[in-house]
Amino acid sequence: MTISKILIAGRQVYLRRFYATTPKLIETTRDDTGIDIISMAKPPVNSINTELLSALKTSLLEAQSNRSKGVILTSSLPTIFSAGLDITEMFTNDKKKITDFWSTLQDTWLTLYSLNIPIAVAINGSSPAGGCLLAISTEYRVFVEGKHTIGLNETQLGMIAPKWFQDLYVSLLGYRQAELALLRGSLFKPEEALQIKLVDELAKDKTDAIEKCKNYILSYNNIQSTAGTITKLDMRNDLIQWMKENKEVDVNRFVEYIQLPKVQHGLKLYMEQLKRKQ
Template sequence: MLRSTISSLVPRATSVARHMSNAAKLTTVEINDVTGIATLTMNRPPVNGLNLELLTDLNNSIQEIEDNKSRGLILTSSNPTIFSAGLDILEMYKPDKERLKAFWTTLQDVWLALYGSAVPTAAAINGHSPAGGCLLATSCEYRVMLPKFTIGLNETKLGIVAPKWFMSSFLSVLPRRVAERALNQGRMFTTDEALRNGLIDEVANSKEEALAKCAEFIGSFSKVNPLARSLTKQQLRAAELSELENERAQDLEKFIFFVNQPAVQKGLGIYLENLKKKSKN
């Protein structure tokens, strides 16, 4: 279900912005007191790999933004070339059983929170956005991306199968035929390709411009009744949200079974070794 908190349309005070999250967290939340829009920034060096801790902070920050009755949420990255490199492979390679459960459950929480957020959401994609990064971006209602980067669900190239709810976000923005082929091929779209196919909505030349375009999108709802807007979104996204809510336990079991297959573990090990070699060159 969508979160019950409905964004307030009451203008804020005159200060430009205020920070809500402490520096120790892997995310920061900044509220613009003029627009009432919250910017949620991922900040886990080096590539915003989605590990348990970052996912926990993302989930808490989304709740924080809704509790604060913000007018909208913009998701972005502090890294100048990476939005998010996706799921942290180390969480899945030779995993601790309990941590693996917590990791996947928290990822489910983040998707349910972001895809089902009661406030308008937008992603300022200021870098490459593969796999889990693409999931976060497509969970938002609007996407603005910088040039010369790539975005997509490339799981098949890593020997991984994207869960059905990953595909739901993808299918919500792409024509089915394009999405099906891209998922099977593990295709990464360039910024221009993403724009042509509808995977993103706009292109911006800088992060500042991307944030401004996201804020403009959120501002387009200023004359719309917030309850009516939220309930409309709820109806449009209810099927996908309810499906995961009703099948969370089964989804977790499938994930744990798949990750622990010898062939998958071997593939993840090879991938990590290749990353180490690249980092040395």
């Protein structure tokens, strides 16, 4: 064997090992009905960082382009949907890192919120802050019963829920209920979330939640897909257009706020608290 062939063979072995050991952040399967189940798989808590967001966006676009009948978003973790935005992406003085993270969040959210095929979410565990954002950006939400909670609790963390987070809340809860929940940073148990219409159904476990999500998606079998897509995008157009027109302003506002010394100090204390719990 020539030296060049040895080098090529060695590189191929290395690449196979690299891909075999690189953690997969998103797992996608397609069932026999043509529905894609997209599961976040970033232990221990599906903290939302730049890499997870990029992988999620790619998976959503692939499902859309591969003629999926619809998407069910869920988590591969047993008791957590997503613990929210990754604090380590924000606890930094690196302005470029923060900017890239927030821009990726915006882009992934736009993809999720404006997906042109039906999308439901099987919330199989805790879903605060950014996890709640992902859930409420879908069309239909099924929450597994249990002690876990869901909600935009940013104020409890010394953070501010941006306008597009707030507008989603208002669209679901109504202005007054959303205002109180955002000011208090409220987290809701499954029964409470159903009562205030933050979720559409409850399920006894993840399997049941996925089945109910499938039923929602399959309910569109007799709806002309183009008509359904246009109606969905028309109803969501105001917030979609706002984001497209205000992305830079939104990024700059977030970066300016998150870099305030008191905010960075609060993030530091929160990270120290998490370490003590581990």
